[in-house]
Amino acid sequence: xxxxxxxxxxxxxxxxxxxxIAIGYTMVYGIIGMINFAHGDVYMVSxxxxxxxxxxxxxxxxxxxxxxxxxxxxxxxxxxxxxGWVIERVAYRPLRNSSRLSVLISAIGMSLILQxxxxxxxxxxxxxxxxxxxxxxxxxxGDGFVQITYMKILILLIAFAGMGVLTYIIQKxxxxxxxxxxxxxxxxxxxxxxxxxxxxSSVFVIGSSMAALAGVLVxxxxxxxxxxxxxxxxxxxxxxxVLGGIGSLPGAMLGGIILGLSxxxxxxxxxxxxxxxxxxxxxxxxxIIRPSGLLGKPAVEKV
Amino acid sequence: xxQTDISYKxxxxxxxxxxxxxxxxxxxxxxxxxxxxxxxxxxxxxxVIVAIVFVGRFLMSTFFQTHRGKMMAFRYTNNNDGVxxxxxxxxxxxxxxxxxxxxxxxxVPFIASKYVLTIxxxxxxxxxxxxxLNIVVGLAGLLDLGFVGFYAIGxxxxxxxxxxxxxxxxxxxxxAAILAACAGAILGFPVLRMHGDYLAIVTLGFGEIIRLVxxxxxxxxxxxxxxxxxxxxxxxxxxxxxxxHGETFHEFFNVPYDSAHKYMFxxxxxxxxxxxxxxxxxxxxxxxxxxxxEALREDEIACRSLGLNHVLVKLSAFMMGAAIAGIAGVFFAxxxxxxxxxxxxxxxxxxxxAIVVLGGMGSTVGVVIAxxxxxxxxxxxxxxxxxxILLFGILMVVMMIWKPRGLVRVTRRGFARxxxxxx
Numbered sequence: 001x002x003x004x005x006x007x008x009x010x011x012x013x014x015x016x017x018x019x020x021i022a023i024g025y026t027m028v029y030g031i032i033g034m035i036n037f038a039h040g041d042v043y044m045v046s047x048x049x050x051x052x053x054x055x056x057x058x059x060x061x062x063x064x065x066x067x068x069x070x071x072x073x074x075x076x077x078x079x080x081x082x083x084g085w086v087i088e089r090v091a092y093r094p095l096r097n098s099s100r101l102s103v104l105i106s107a108i109g110m111s112l113i114l115q116x117x118x119x120x121x122x123x124x125x126x127x128x129x130x131x132x133x134x135x136x137x138x139x140x141x142g143d144g145f146v147q148i149t150y151m152k153i154l155i156l157l158i159a160f161a162g163m164g165v166l167t168y169i170i171q172k173x174x175x176x177x178x179x180x181x182x183x184x185x186x187x188x189x190x191x192x193x194x195x196x197x198x199x200x201s202s203v204f205v206i207g208s209s210m211a212a213l214a215g216v217l218v219x220x221x222x223x224x225x226x227x228x229x230x231x232x233x234x235x236x237x238x239x240x241x242v243l244g245g246i247g248s249l250p251g252a253m254l255g256g257i258i259l260g261l262s263x264x265x266x267x268x269x270x271x272x273x274x275x276x277x278x279x280x281x282x283x284x285x286x287x288i289i290r291p292s293g294l295l296g297k298p299a300v301e302k303v
Numbered sequence: 304x305x306q307t308d309i310s311y312k313x314x315x316x317x318x319x320x321x322x323x324x325x326x327x328x329x330x331x332x333x334x335x336x337x338x339x340x341x342x343x344x345x346x347x348x349x350x351v352i353v354a355i356v357f358v359g360r361f362l363m364s365t366f367f368q369t370h371r372g373k374m375m376a377f378r379y380t381n382n383n384d385g386v387x388x389x390x391x392x393x394x395x396x397x398x399x400x401x402x403x404x405x406x407x408x409x410x411v412p413f414i415a416s417k418y419v420l421t422i423x424x425x426x427x428x429x430x431x432x433x434x435x436l437n438i439v440v441g442l443a444g445l446l447d448l449g450f451v452g453f454y455a456i457g458x459x460x461x462x463x464x465x466x467x468x469x470x471x472x473x474x475x476x477x478x479a480a481i482l483a484a485c486a487g488a489i490l491g492f493p494v495l496r497m498h499g500d501y502l503a504i505v506t507l508g509f510g511e512i513i514r515l516v517x518x519x520x521x522x523x524x525x526x527x528x529x530x531x532x533x534x535x536x537x538x539x540x541x542x543x544x545x546x547x548h549g550e551t552f553h554e555f556f557n558v559p560y561d562s563a564h565k566y567m568f569x570x571x572x573x574x575x576x577x578x579x580x581x582x583x584x585x586x587x588x589x590x591x592x593x594x595x596x597e598a599l600r601e602d603e604i605a606c607r608s609l610g611l612n613h614v615l616v617k618l619s620a621f622m623m624g625a626a627i628a629g630i631a632g633v634f635f636a637x638x639x640x641x642x643x644x645x646x647x648x649x650x651x652x653x654x655x656x657a658i659v660v661l662g663g664m665g666s667t668v669g670v671v672i673a674x675x676x677x678x679x680x681x682x683x684x685x686x687x688x689x690x691x692i693l694l695f696g697i698l699m700v701v702m703m704i705w706k707p708r709g710l711v712r713v714t715r716r717g718f719a720r721x722x723x724x725x726x
Binding site for chain 1: 324328336340440444493500503508509660689690693695697698
């Protein structure tokens with residue numbers, strides 16, 4: 001019983017992180033219909049940026065955790081957003097009218113570039129950040145106990161706050177209206193005076209910022225990372241996006257949480273060696289059985 | 304045409320924006336190197352790269368304002384060069400090249416040193432993989448990111464068949480091809496009716512599942528520790544110094560023992576197999592099935608309205624590619640003598656994809672050349688080996704923007720009405 005509850009808590013935090021990264025996949029897919037294969041590696045870059053920001057802040061004598069957290073978040077989100085912008089500008093915009101295959105291959109190339117670039121710049125070894133926030137709340141359940149660390153609570157709070165801000169931007173602001181219009185019909189939107197190239201760029205920046213949020217939170221929680229983490233995380237976040245219905249924002253969050261919960265339960269109750277196999281099998285199965293996902297609309301191909 | 308008024312101000316602004324972006328992007332990651340919880344500064348390389356970006360962007364912006372640059376940009380945006388159709392009675396001037404390559408290829412094992420021979424074998428294995436993936440991606444237009452999964456099935460098929468069932472190289476060669484093709488069919492059948500991008504992700508998931516199972520199923524595959532694979536035999540003669548069962552190769556032919564014999568034999572068999580695959584592919588492309596692959600790649604809806612069964616046509620390409628990857632896997636296992644799951648990561652799939660992309664979608668010659676370039680060059684240029692993946696990535700992006708059909712243009716002979724049949 002306590003294992004199940006503990007895994008539910010772990011799964012919820014993991015799932016909210018998946019959801020944050022899945023937003024990047026789902027928004028980009030919704031607006032230009034491509035799988036941004038390099039998105040997982042953008043998340044990886046943000047993990048490195050987190051460690052760099054913490055190292056810089058502690059070097060300049062910032063000691064209190066809230067200041068470090070806020071400084072790291074601002075720095076990482078800005079620089080990672082710049083990565084999203086540059087990647088779109090360099091690797092995807094010249095291919096706007098090419099076949100989907102070309103864009104996907106270009107994205108895979110971008111993913112390899114990011115991985116190797118970080119490896120060459122920062123060295124191949126695992127890196128880490130110090131534990132900044134420790135301590136936990138314990139609940140006694142039956143014979144055992146369930147432990148919720150403060151870090152996990154912080155992850156949940158910040159992740160849901162991030163999702164809330166994003167929902168506000170998409171639903172209420174002018175930029176959000178432009179995004180939704182471009183998503184519905186890119187040509188019509190540009191006829192009506194929307195600079196669709198700018199909208200697409202801003203979607204990449206927003207997606208990367210969400211990945212950066214996830215990168216900061218996960219790095220602070222786990223403490224260690226290397227240049228290869230983006231690959232697995234990317235596939236899992238993509239699974240979450242597909243599970244919720246690709247193109248749908250609430251779907252990405254829901255898919256992330258379902259994936260996180262089911263993966264944690266699988267790891268806790270059945271086998272932790274095969275938890276990645278479980279996630280990938282889930283991905284394959286959803287795509288075969290219900291490619292439109294839970295909240296997505298079935299794709300209709302127009303001739 | 305006198306519209307060559309170049310605005311250097313525009314070039315300058317472009318370059319400054321690019322340089323600022325480069326500073327934001329490259330600055331933290333390249334300039335501040337993590338060292339434990341501390342950091343070291345290395346801003347010199349940031350300045351170098353920002354300077355390169357500034358100058359490069361300035362030149363590019365200026366160039367695209369000239370008349371020639373505008374023409375070039377126009378050509379890129381309207382980039383629809385497909386295949387070159389040759390006249391029906393076209394006779395190639397390059398007929399002599401095939402026998403020449405064959406003779407040189409057959410002489411290689413007797414001239415080359417063992418080290419060179421092993422590199423060439425690796426190159427040939429990648430030629431096979433490139434040809435297999437070229438059928439799937441280049442001809443049928445199905446992006447398969449889990450191609451390495453079929454390669455792993457072939458390699459582990461040989462190793463596991465040898466360790467658990469006592470099967471050797473020659474019996475596993477066809478079995479592995481069939482196994483890989485079956486795996487392709489099982490995966491492909493439900494998947495191929497869906498959207499192109501989803502196929503890429505499903506195959507990627509499949510490749511990773513294969514690798515993770517190979518890593519974690521310790522009792523069957525020995526997990527990350529790896530497993531031995533047998534060397535091939537020549538009519539039962541083993542290429543060993545001493546054999547437990549009967550005579551060995553060097554005893555039978557009464558020549559001194561040489562460890563290169565095994566590689567020479569593997570090379571020759573592989574050489575024959577590569578030619579066989581080349582021949583089969585050459586013929587398939589001209590057959591209705593090959594035409595159907597290419598037609599489906601160009602316009603799926605039109606093909607379906609003309610009555611092509613798109614699932615079966617795609618499945619045949621998928622299985623063909625998988626079978627070739629399985630064969631390549633058997634050769635890889637026998638050549639290495641020992642395999643473990645680290646040889647079958649996603650990077651391997653990306654490398655094979657880079658071969659196909661560079662060589663040209665659907666082009667056979669291009670893929671052969673690209674396979675050799677991408678596998679042999681990193682071996683020869685050890686100093687740049689660490690930049691290998693970076694170069695592959697840049698190559699993939701640049702090729703997609705610049706020449707999405709690859710460096711070698713696909714040519715095809717046109718059809719002519721047969722004289723005297725219908726008057």
